[in-house]
Amino acid sequence: MKKKSKIKSVNGRSATQDRYTGEGQEVTKVTGLIRRGSTYSLRRRVPTDLVKALGKTEIWIALGTSDYRAAAKEARLASVRLDLQWEKHRETLKQGGKINPNDRLSEGELRRAVISDFWAREQAAAITVGDDERRENIEHEIGGLETRDPSAEAALFAQARSIIRERKLNISLPAERTVGGAREPFIPSPELQRLLELIRRADVEHLKRMIDRLEGAHGDQEHDPLFKGVNSVSVVPAQSDGITLGEAITRMQSDPTRAHLGDTADAKYVVTFRAMKELLGEDKPLATITRAECAGVQELIAGLPANVAKLEAYKTCATMREIVDLAATRTDRMLSPTTVKVYTHTLSAFFNWAVRKGLLTLNPAARLAGGKKRAKNARRPWKIDALNTIIAGLPAWSRESESIGRYWVPLIALFSGMRLGEIVGLTVNDVEKTYGEHCFVLWETDDQEYKTPGSERLIPVHPELVRLGLIDLVEETKKAGGGRLFPELPGKDQHQLSDLFQKRFSYWLTKLGIKQRGLSFHSLRHNFRDALRENGVPIDSTRALGGWSRSGIVEERYGAGVSVRTLARWVAEISYEGLDPPDHLQPVAMGV
Template sequence: MPDLTSEQIYVLVRGYFEQALGQSMELAYILPKDSLYDQAGEIGSLKKRMQELEALLAHRSWPASVQSEAHALLGTIIPEKLAPASERFQQLCQGILRADLENARILAAMLAGKFHEVAPQDPIFAGIVVNEPPPVPGDGTTAPAEQTLASVATLFHTYKAKHDWVPKTAADASRVLSIAKSIIGENKPFKTLGIEDVKAVRDAIASIPPNYVKLAANKGISPKEAIKANTDGHTLSLNTQDKYFTMFRQLLIWAHHEGYIDKIPGEGVKLAGSAKVDATGKRKPYSKEQLQAIFASPLYKGHKSETTRHKSGSELVRDGKYWVPLIAIFSGMRMGEIVQLLVSDIKTQDGVAYFDVSKSEGEDKTLKTQSSVRKVPVHKVLLDLGLLDHAHGSGRMFPDIKKGQDGYFSHNFSKWWGRYARQIKVSTKDTAFHSFRHSFKDALQSAEAPEYVSKALMGHAGNDVHAAYGSGPSLSLLKKIIDTVSYSFELPPL
């Protein structure tokens, strides 16, 4: 083992910290000038990162990314690698994590305007100056710092989360960007990204084990470590791989449009099996037999108890579990749109009762796209079954459906529906709750509904120029068309 001293490790760690801090100072200068900057979101992410780093330090756990950084730092002073179990290597890994923790704390303080808190608090970094302003533009004394993968990824995520993404998409993108930064390296200059980097991210996404990014047990485990430990070969589904790789490509495309990179690297790089995504990922409508089985099941004919819906009995609870599938098959609305309904979202205009699919500030609701905002008349079958009698009082339409751990009301209901479909033996690999929406679309086609009416009811944007003009089909026309939708299954008892 090379004869290294504690003093040499100390110098390496301080140098690493100073370099990382310089990049943070640049971010603290650039981000607040951006009109899309989300101060609370950025500071919140940094505090979460600090908690993760503290946990790693408490357990003396060195992720593969930290060990890789340690080997790189050591390579600047010794020709051979240290054994990971050696005391000096462990000391260096700990120092890197301490630097990352202190750097995150200082950046959070700068973004919050608390410059009295930016002096290093960790004794190992005492005396390092952190409040020097960035170079004055055009003074020519120093070249501007290069944009790194980490800094461009932050700008990209901030922009898209503010303008385009719902919170769930933003969370997925954050996971993807974390994988990319771990595989490529956070500090790699963005303009030097090439086809090999794109292939490396693609291969990592295709090799990482299922639920790696979600399981709490994997905290502190880098993607490289998880891939290496994935000896059973289980991977993310092809659709999830495609979604994640597409998100990474969105970063490259956005960065190209914003001028951070001259051309998009690896444009021809494809995910293995990507041609099968559409074929395997599309949900099919429920068949006539499946619909008959669903609406003749104990959920609608009588069940054992509120908690045992799949077994026949004398109970008939008309709560969210009862109504949500019925609303789906007779409106074509998405699960997420239905389960988040407020009582006030069922409105009446010119004698027509309708679902007001929309969201307002403070209502704790989300929509997939802007075109999702629409008015969907309440089908006559739902009126006959007494839906309006259920819609009384105030607050949420289905208070029995609780918000899931991901912050969405659809989380728990989706899991429940999956179990119930299996229990009544209608579950197949090609069908899910979303199949109700496909069945509704087929029913509209069978009723010969005009395409522009179908799009208006289902919340799909029109692709032609005419779609940008006018206010769309009238509510009375939508009501007339939707009431023609019918199915061959037997309806639940009134």
């Protein structure tokens, strides 16, 4: 019987809804629930922001039942699943990914559902020994599954229907036939076809283990690697056991605990993730990835040419494999061993992250990059003759492009040990008098990031920098209303500032005739560290000045650290034997 009833809405006004009653039960009408033929379906409009990505404006889901109450229940569940799926699509689009409209469920989700069902059946498996008739029946069932016997296929559909409803999977099923009713047309989705094949493998595996038990074995040895480690004595498979490579990558990219690392750190993973997806497949279960497969990813990356994005010959290549195959026929410069090692470290770092998140127990790429022995081109300090050549050339190099930063940045590095990225982004507020001493004040801001937590520090300004007029420059820039200390240096952010300066400095070294492997701007920091050591600066003061992490010794974790006055005393002691004093740069010549 059907009747109208008034209900009170949230805003206090009354509205009319249909309620269906029968056998003492009342069912509220579900929006979008429509009867098609003898069974019900759910119709939902696709949200406007997802229409283009999904390529459709509405979705129809066959509910597979002619009973209204059952259909209403299934429709509500299907609506919730759709809402969750659409939220997942939005997140994918936000991360720059693409949506496959025909793939609503991942391989990992389907595997998790089937493996969990298989585990439950194995827990309930009975041990029967020496039953020849039973063995014959089991072998007959296996044969029916392998040859796709109609009765076996019908049984698979029944299992699929049970798993879909129990696991609330968003997969359409054929309508249940009523007595005397005609069969309605039904085209199985790719998800349903894949689910049926996984269930088939689970059934065959379960039956083969039953035969093992009939023969007196324990029956927990896998025949199909998909079910390795899942048996009658194993714990219930965790949700993370079946996570796929693609799902893990997406989760890592959106992990809020990694947000502080910034775009520069994430950029290192782009090539690694692409190689993993291409070689292993996004649907590859994370837990099944082997060390040999990780080595394959490493070798694929090693076969890439350097700066491949800038080479016209590779523009038509759609995959990394095509790029590698083409590179093998050409003479382009390949990625350096150091670059390949960096990508290998990101590969290992990805699996370390998965271990920390409980998605894996072991890292299959651990130590794949090799040991940490000193490379032939490892950075080393400049010799005193080369330092004198650099210092003598700074005024002319600065005037060449009317850049006062070209003069000061190398000198600040030599007499403070600061990193390039820390220097080029200095503002007038980063040099101030603190505790009676002029100091570089390095604190993280929205525009300035540092390499390690220990990088935040106070560094007293060396007397040589004061003599050359650095403090005067700061005061004059401040009075003029300036912000950055070296505003003429090109670059829109800290990363670009340091990258462009490094390239120009490296080119200038070549013009000076002193460019060598293992020597760069960063070598000035090595000179500073050696100067600290040569002048007997204690290790705690050395770490405080250079921003190097503490060793972890208990006594180093107590107290507020070395005072600014003590640091200033040690900085004043720093000198370089044989170094010619820098010339005072004439402000007028620089147009200041």
